[in-house]
Amino acid sequence: MDGIHDMGGMHGFGKVEPEPNEPVFHAPWEGRTFALNRALGYTGIWTIDQTRAGIERLPPDVYLSSSYYKKWEMRLENLIVELGLADADEIKAGHALRPGRTLKRKLNAADVPNTLTRGSFSRPAQAPARFKPGDRVRTKNIHPATHTRLPRYARGRSGVVEALRGCHVFPDTVAIGNGENPQWLYTVLFDGRELWGEKTDPSLKVSIEAFEPYLEAA
Amino acid sequence: MQLRVRALETVLAEKGYIDPAALDAIIEAYETKVGPHTGACVVAKAWSDPAFKRALIADASKAVASFGLLNRVGDHLIAVENTPKLHNMIVCTLCSCYPWEVLGLPPVWYKSAPYRSRAVNDPRGVLADFGVKLPADTQIRVWDSTAETRFIVLPMRPPGAEGWSEEKLATLVTRDCMIGTGLPKDPKNAKEAA
Numbered sequence: 001m002d003g004i005h006d007m008g009g010m011h012g013f014g015k016v017e018p019e020p021n022e023p024v025f026h027a028p029w030e031g032r033t034f035a036l037n038r039a040l041g042y043t044g045i046w047t048i049d050q051t052r053a054g055i056e057r058l059p060p061d062v063y064l065s066s067s068y069y070k071k072w073e074m075r076l077e078n079l080i081v082e083l084g085l086a087d088a089d090e091i092k093a094g095h096a097l098r099p100g101r102t103l104k105r106k107l108n109a110a111d112v113p114n115t116l117t118r119g120s121f122s123r124p125a126q127a128p129a130r131f132k133p134g135d136r137v138r139t140k141n142i143h144p145a146t147h148t149r150l151p152r153y154a155r156g157r158s159g160v161v162e163a164l165r166g167c168h169v170f171p172d173t174v175a176i177g178n179g180e181n182p183q184w185l186y187t188v189l190f191d192g193r194e195l196w197g198e199k200t201d202p203s204l205k206v207s208i209e210a211f212e213p214y215l216e217a218a
Numbered sequence: 219m220q221l222r223v224r225a226l227e228t229v230l231a232e233k234g235y236i237d238p239a240a241l242d243a244i245i246e247a248y249e250t251k252v253g254p255h256t257g258a259c260v261v262a263k264a265w266s267d268p269a270f271k272r273a274l275i276a277d278a279s280k281a282v283a284s285f286g287l288l289n290r291v292g293d294h295l296i297a298v299e300n301t302p303k304l305h306n307m308i309v310c311t312l313c314s315c316y317p318w319e320v321l322g323l324p325p326v327w328y329k330s331a332p333y334r335s336r337a338v339n340d341p342r343g344v345l346a347d348f349g350v351k352l353p354a355d356t357q358i359r360v361w362d363s364t365a366e367t368r369f370i371v372l373p374m375r376p377p378g379a380e381g382w383s384e385e386k387l388a389t390l391v392t393r394d395c396m397i398g399t400g401l402p403k404d405p406k407n408a409k410e411a412a
Contacts (some may be wrong), residue, residue, distance in 0.1 A: 004240075008249050008311030008338045008362065014330040025248045029223040034248070034323075035241035036227060043235060048366075052313055068314070068329045074336050075221060094225035100233030107236070114242035116252055117319065118292030121366040128383050149364045153338060160313040165294070165367055174235050196339050203357050206338050209365035 001145050002152060004060035009153040009196065030069040037072055040180035042107040042115060045083055053147040054079050089190035123182035127168040130184070130212055135161045137188060139210065147175035150214045154206075157191040158218050160208060170211055184212040227239045231403035253322035257370055257389035260320060262384040263268070264297075265375040275299055279369065282320070292368075299372040300398075307344075307398030308369045315363035317370050321393060330399065338362060346351040347401045371398040378405035 007013075025031040037051070055063075063071065080086050090097045107115065118207040131137055142148070142158035149171045165185040174182040192204030230236045250375050250404070260282055264271040273281040279299040295317060298306040310316065311334045316324040327333050341358045345351065352358070361369045375397040378388060392406050394400030 005312055008264065008309075010335040012333075013335050015346055015403065016327050016330065016332045016336070016399075017366070018327045018348065018399075019325065023289045024253075024323055026326075027219070027263040029219040031249070032227060034235065035244035036223070038244050039240050040230065060263040062253055064331070065318070068326065069219065073219065073226070078225065080226075080230070083236060086233060090227060090229050094228055094411040096232035097228050100235055104233070107240045109243040110238065111242055112247060114243075116247055118294070118366075120293040122293055130405060149312060151362065151364060153311075154362075164324040166366070168366060171365075177307065187367075190308045192339075200339070201342065201358075203355065204339075204360070205357060206360045206362060207366060209367050211365070 001147065002143055002183070002204070003056045004063045005056045006152050008151045008206045015207075025069075029073075033069045037144075039107045039193075040085075042211060043103040043105055045085065045103060046079060047174050049147055049171040050127065051075065051079070051173075053175045056147065061074070074168045095145070096188075121168045122166050122171060123180060126182060127185065129164055129167075130188060131164075131215065131217070133161050133163055134160055136218040137161055137186075137215045139188070139208075140213055140216060141186065142214070144172065148214075150171050150210065151185065153195055154188075154190065154208050154210075157190055157193065157194050159188040159207075161186050162189045163187040165209065168211070172211070172213070186215070188208050190214070230324045235256075248323055251396075252318065254320075254391075254393035254396065255324075255388070257317070257320035257393070257396045258388040259296075260370070261372060261391045261396065262387035264372055265387055266384045271372070273349070274372065280288060291317075294322065296367055296369050297372050298359070298361065298369055300374050302374070304359060305352055306371045307337060307341050307358065307360045307400065308363060308371060309334060310363040311338055312362075312364060312365070315366075315368065317368040320370050322397060325393070326330075345399065348394065350401060352398070371396050373402050376402050376405055 015109055058074060081088055090129060128141050138158050139155050167182045168185045170181040170183040173179055187207050189207045190209045192200040195206060231238055264274050277290055278295040279293050282291045300306055302323045314324055314329040338360050341360050390403045392400050395402045
């Protein structure tokens with residue numbers, strides 16, 4: 001979706017301000033929110049792209065004015081209700097008012113070390129890759145109202161395939177419950193001037209990781 | 219927020235979905251075990267061992283898995299090498315994708331609007347915010363993490379650390395230099411601290 005989350009190239013946000021000696025979490029609730037998301041994710045109730053879409057659907061003013069983990073907390077409340085894990089009156093009451101659903105699995109403390117390694121997103125290919133390194137490609141000018149990983153600044157632009165990264169779960173379908181639909185993934189390299197115009201610093205190159213359905217031969 | 223999150227946790231625990239002890243273990247792991255020290259060991263080894271460096275650039279997931287000392291990393295880690303002519307920088311313009319397994323959880327600035335908006339069209343301006351200035355003819359390569367592939371920058375080994383052990387070299391490797399917003403510490407200044 002063409003949401004506020006798609007920030008590449010926007011102006012007006014000011015300087016980057018690194019925080020010296022930054023803690024991992026700035027308050028205990030941030031750690032709890034992070035861990036709740038991880039533990040619920042372990043049950044298999046959602047995919048990573050469903051959770052990204054959950055953040056992207058927050059209203060733009062809320063997105064911009066909320067801290068990172070505040071967004072995670074709001075997303076969590078929304079998804080819990082949407083997926084039927086709990087109802088809004090229970091969250092308000094702070095207690096379960098009805099029995100829970102049966103989920104596939106539950107994370108125990110002893111299994112946490114095994115969850116620190118990411119799962120694989122590689123899947124068997126459904127067809128041969130259309131492109132190879134060195135091929136010139138153009139990204140499609142698409143504007144789906146649902147989740148996509150093709151950023152706005154890189155739509156309708158010419159670039160070169162730099163690498164083939166294997167066949168991966170396709171975010172655009174998995175995020176809306178239409179299956180993993182595995183697609184070839186490429187690193188596509190763009191000249192900065194192709195993205196931002198002739199006056200751009202000629203030393204700039206930008207790459208995106210592009211799924212095959214985002215690309216056409218150029 | 220503290221009360222709101224506690225209410226959420228209570229509901230989810232009473233429903234039988236989560237175990238609060240598992241949450242404690244997750245928080246402890248990300249506060250104490252997972253962090254940029256892992257990436258720093260990888261970089262220091264690549265600086266010391268040319269065969270490891272070649273393996274790292276060829277397939278970072280495999281190379282790091284063979285390391286032995288570290289947690290296993292997932293399948294999609296990619297190491298990108300800085301040279302005198304090329305400087306790499308990592309961003310996720312769409313959300314906050316970051317190589318957790320080697321760098322830990324991302325700092326707030328990495329997830330912030332200023333970094334995500336400017337890294338792709340004004341990386342030299344971003345570098346200036348970090349106090350880093352590169353020669354005008356150095357090519358700047360920005361990697362937007364728009365899929366499940368994850369990137370770590372292999373910075374150039376600074377001069378002045380000849381003969382240093384891997385362990386000592388790792389003290390020069392900052393988190394920011396593995397994202398591409400910083401450079402390794404100068405060995406002259408690090409000596410006293412190390």
